Amino acid sequence: MTITEIDLSENKGKVAMQIVRACEQYGFFTVVNHGVPDDVIQTLEYESFHFFSRPMSEKMAAGPDHVKPYGYGCNTIGPNGDVGRLEYLTLSTNPSSPQSIIPMSQLIPKRRLEFCNAACEYVDGVRKLTCMLLSLTARGLGFDKASILTDLIRNDNSDSILRLNHYPPSIDNGIGFGEHSDPQIFTLLRSNDVPGLQIYVGNDEWISVPPNPSAFCVFVGDTLHAMTNGRFVSVRHRAITNSSEPRMSIAFFGAPSLEEWIYALPGMVTPNRPLLYNPFTWGQYKANLYSGTLRLADDRFGIFRVGSSST
Numbered sequence: 597m598t599i600t601e602i603d604l605s606e607n608k609g610k611v612a613m614q615i616v617r618a619c620e621q622y623g624f625f626t627v628v629n630h631g632v633p634d635d636v637i638q639t640l641e642y643e644s645f646h647f648f649s650r651p652m653s654e655k656m657a658a659g660p661d662h663v664k665p666y667g668y669g670c671n672t673i674g675p676n677g678d679v680g681r682l683e684y685l686t687l688s689t690n691p692s693s694p695q696s697i698i699p700m701s702q703l704i705p706k707r708r709l710e711f712c713n714a715a716c717e718y719v720d721g722v723r724k725l726t727c728m729l730l731s732l733t734a735r736g737l738g739f740d741k742a743s744i745l746t747d748l749i750r751n752d753n754s755d756s757i758l759r760l761n762h763y764p765p766s767i768d769n770g771i772g773f774g775e776h777s778d779p780q781i782f783t784l785l786r787s788n789d790v791p792g793l794q795i796y797v798g799n800d801e802w803i804s805v806p807p808n809p810s811a812f813c814v815f816v817g818d819t820l821h822a823m824t825n826g827r828f829v830s831v832r833h834r835a836i837t838n839s840s841e842p843r844m845s846i847a848f849f850g851a852p853s854l855e856e857w858i859y860a861l862p863g864m865v866t867p868n869r870p871l872l873y874n875p876f877t878w879g880q881y882k883a884n885l886y887s888g889t890l891r892l893a894d895d896r897f898g899i900f901r902v903g904s905s906s907t
């Protein structure tokens with residue numbers, strides 16, 4: 597199989613169809629000519645490497661005791677004992693959150709202002725790109741109004757997240773970030789020129805995504821899967837460590853506000869495709885990630901499935 601690479605400078609009608617096809621097939625594609633300025637990306641990568649190069653005692657100032665999933669973390673992922681060979685910094689992009697870029701940058705040692713500016717500019721660029729991709733997706737699905745999807749991310753209270761993942765060199769095929777799907781709408785991830793990302797394409801097959809620093813990887817998340825009533829695949833993916841070079845991935849998880857209701861979009865439920873999930877708010881879905889014993893690789897739709905005994 598080949599990974600779909602979409603050139604955003606091409607005809608918009610064609611691009612819209614390519615996006616929908618890729619979301620239906622694997623829930624994954626890459627985009628080039630995406631419009632996020634290269635210097636904005638390079639600057640945040642530089643500041644991120646600088647942050648992770650600081651002594652552990654300094655990095656710990658930004659975590660790990662903050663509200664999940666925010667702050668600095670090392671070798672553990674999520675609330676229930678998953679481990680990985682990485683360290684990360686996770687920030688809210690909602691300006692009114694105490695865990696968002698500006699207040700969290702105050703906890704970051706050295707180069708506070710530089711880090712803060714770089715992260716804000718990056719989020720500005722990737723949020724616009726996410727909106728453009730959602731608008732093209734709405735068009736590809738046949739909706740007249742792009743706002744049916746773009747409003748979810750544009751909302752001032754969007755619960756979108758910025759996550760910096762740093763995988764130190766390791767040459768024995770270890771698990772950097774274990775298998776999972778992302779819970780949000782779309783994830784836009786960019787990495788330096790070091791391999792590691794793999795996606796699941798069915799039939800027990802994982803394929804490696806060749807690194808391309810001038811592209812963004814786009815992942816369909818659980819929320820868009822639910823909104824399309826299963827038509828789009830929420831792609832399972834993982835990162836392995838097998839390089840003598842450090843790997844840095846920067847992910848923007850585009851999410852709605854906590855109050856937003858998630859339900860199947862018009863036309864997605866048909867006699868051949870019965871409703872899969874009862875409506876839920878993003879806040880309910882997110883609370884479920886952190887309230888129980890769910891592990892990284894677990895299916896998280898259980899209680900939201902139509903016919904589930906808890907609904």
Ligand SMILES: C=C1C[C@]23C[C@@]1(O)CC[C@H]2[C@@]12CC[C@H](O)[C@@](C)(C(=O)O1)[C@H]2[C@@H]3C(=O)O
Binds near residue numbers: 665675676777779885
């Ligand atoms: C074990 C978990 C970690 C995670 C929340 C979860 O319950 C399952 C999904 C994980 C994930 C993957 C994408 C993002 O990195 C993340 C912040 C998210 O929203 O969902 C992480 C969560 C985390 O690291 O806390």
Ligand SMILES: O=C(O)CCC(=O)C(=O)O
Binds near residue numbers: 759773833835847
């Ligand atoms: O680093 C990667 O390539 C994957 C990271 C990831 O899946 C995540 O942060 O959710």
Ligand SMILES: [Fe+2]
Binds near residue numbers: 776777778833
């Ligand atoms: Fe992920």
